[in-house]
Amino acid sequence: MNPSLDLERLHPPGSKLPQEFLGRMDVVLELISRGMPIGHACASAGVRRKDFDYVRKHHEELSDKIAKAQTEAVEMYLDRIASAGVKQVKKKTVVSGKGTMEIEEEVLGDWRASTWLLERFDRENFGPVAGGVTVNVEVSSMIQETIKAIQGQDAKMEVQDAEFTEIKTEQAGGTTGTD
Numbered sequence: 001m002n003p004s005l006d007l008e009r010l011h012p013p014g015s016k017l018p019q020e021f022l023g024r025m026d027v028v029l030e031l032i033s034r035g036m037p038i039g040h041a042c043a044s045a046g047v048r049r050k051d052f053d054y055v056r057k058h059h060e061e062l063s064d065k066i067a068k069a070q071t072e073a074v075e076m077y078l079d080r081i082a083s084a085g086v087k088q089v090k091k092k093t094v095v096s097g098k099g100t101m102e103i104e105e106e107v108l109g110d111w112r113a114s115t116w117l118l119e120r121f122d123r124e125n126f127g128p129v130a131g132g133v134t135v136n137v138e139v140s141s142m143i144q145e146t147i148k149a150i151q152g153q154d155a156k157m158e159v160q161d162a163e164f165t166e167i168k169t170e171q172a173g174g175t176t177g178t179d
Contacts, residue, residue: 007051013058021051025062028052032069035076035121070122077118084109 011017017025024045031041042052055062087106094101118126 008054017055017059017062021047025052025055025065029065029069032066033072033076035073035117037121074118074122074125077114077121080109080114081111081118084111084114 024047027045028041042049092103
């Protein structure tokens with residue numbers, strides 16, 4: 001990337017942007033449409049984030065293309081999540097002493113990765129519930145010692161971090177409760 005390219009100083013709003021920059025922006029838009037975060041897409045294409053933000057704010061045509069690329073990424077994630085709920089037939093070849101046999105089994109796709117990516121790509125619409133409270137639970141030293149004692153007796157026990165989310169809702173009569 002050409003570090004001397006200062007779009008804000010050299011190209012005021014409404015002016016024609018350099019062809020080199022437009023070519024790099026095409027790469028950024030393609031990466032965004034595939035679900036890559038903006039900062040990473042800019043770095044990959046050699047576009048300074050400052051220039052990207054300037055163009056987004058002051059050049060309507062590119063701003064519209066950026067919004068379209070983001071929408072395409074959201075559509076891609078939603079399609080993946082929806083298609084994961086549809087049973088798919090997977091064929092598997094099994095070889096045994098009696099010969100080869102093809103087995104078909106119906107399986108559901110896995111939607112979790114696409115959901116996780118979508119939540120991070122568009123937090124405003126798909127992120128955690130606004131106003132929710134996250135509480136981290138720590139295991140006290142007494143409980144940890146008890147678990148170690150139990151494990152010493154050939155019992156297997158695993159402790160994992162726990163996360164609870166409290167969602168506040170407005171109930172009839174104007175009071176606030178917890179779901």
